[in-house]
Amino acid sequence: MHLSPDEIVFWQFGFVRLNATIVFTWGLMLLLALGSWLVTRGLSHELQRSRWQNLLEIVVLGIVHQIEDVGLAQPRRYLAFLGSLFLFVAVAALCTVLPGYEPPTGSLSTTAALALCVFVAVPWYGIRERGLAGYLRAYAEPTVVMLPFNIISEVSRTLALAVRLFGNMMSGAMILAILLTITPFFFPLVMTALGLLTGMVQAYIFSILAAVYIAAATRDGAAPPAPASAIEP
Numbered sequence: 001m002h003l004s005p006d007e008i009v010f011w012q013f014g015f016v017r018l019n020a021t022i023v024f025t026w027g028l029m030l031l032l033a034l035g036s037w038l039v040t041r042g043l044s045h046e047l048q049r050s051r052w053q054n055l056l057e058i059v060v061l062g063i064v065h066q067i068e069d070v071g072l073a074q075p076r077r078y079l080a081f082l083g084s085l086f087l088f089v090a091v092a093a094l095c096t097v098l099p100g101y102e103p104p105t106g107s108l109s110t111t112a113a114l115a116l117c118v119f120v121a122v123p124w125y126g127i128r129e130r131g132l133a134g135y136l137r138a139y140a141e142p143t144v145v146m147l148p149f150n151i152i153s154e155v156s157r158t159l160a161l162a163v164r165l166f167g168n169m170m171s172g173a174m175i176l177a178i179l180l181t182i183t184p185f186f187f188p189l190v191m192t193a194l195g196l197l198t199g200m201v202q203a204y205i206f207s208i209l210a211a212v213y214i215a216a217a218t219r220d221g222a223a224p225p226a227p228a229s230a231i232e233p
Contacts, residue, residue: 004106004107005019005020005021005102005106006021006109008020008102020102021102021104021110024092024101024104025110028091031091032088039053039055040056060083063083063207066207067079071219072215078125078214082207082210083207085206086206087203088203089105089165089202092105092199093105093200096196097196103169103199105202106169107166111161111165111166115158115159115161118158118210122213125214125218126138130218138150139151157213161206169199
């Protein structure tokens with residue numbers, strides 16, 4: 001049993017390692033890119049549409065509505081980033097049914113990279129919407145005394161995003177591996193289904209948290225840090 005896909009090394013030359021985290025991460029990106037191309041290559045504006053296009057529209061509209069509910073006025077502006085985060089984490093969890101597959105989200109390096117994407121995206125969108133001066137001014141609101149606390153919050157929430165996703169995904173994989181060893185029949189199937197549900201929930205929470213942070217950074221008069229405890233499960 002492996003605690004992390006980082007421990008599975010497929011190829012190594014000196015200090016350069018090609019582990020399962022890298023392989024499965026790039027595999028997921030290729031899968032998402034290929035799937036996007038296949039689904040969007042024959043889009044139609046007519047009433048008669050393919051099942052894939054209907055599924056695509058349901059997913060896209062669902063993500064757009066969720067982004068809008070968070071409080072972002074122009075949800076389609078953030079659709080590419082937040083939608084990609086959700087789909088990557090969700091597909092990483094759904095692929096656990098494949099034999100020999102290890103979700104890259106079970107590695108702290110992957111979840112840290114996803115959290116860093118959010119860390120960079122928050123000021124990017126905030127500065128684009130409010131300007132550099134307006135965004136930086138929010139760190140000193142309502143008083144300049146809050147400046148160090150808001151900076152600490154900005155960094156700590158990024159760490160919390162990475163550790164939360166890593167811990168939830170790794171613990172699920174470990175429990176499933178233990179149950180497969182002890183009782184390799186009906187019960188692990190139930191846990192696999194529960195693991196898929198947990199993965200989808202984690203994908204939803206991660207993308208919603210990212211949307212909340214971006215909404216706080218782009219909203220006038222709101223400080224960039226947003227409390228995560230309000231929507232944690």
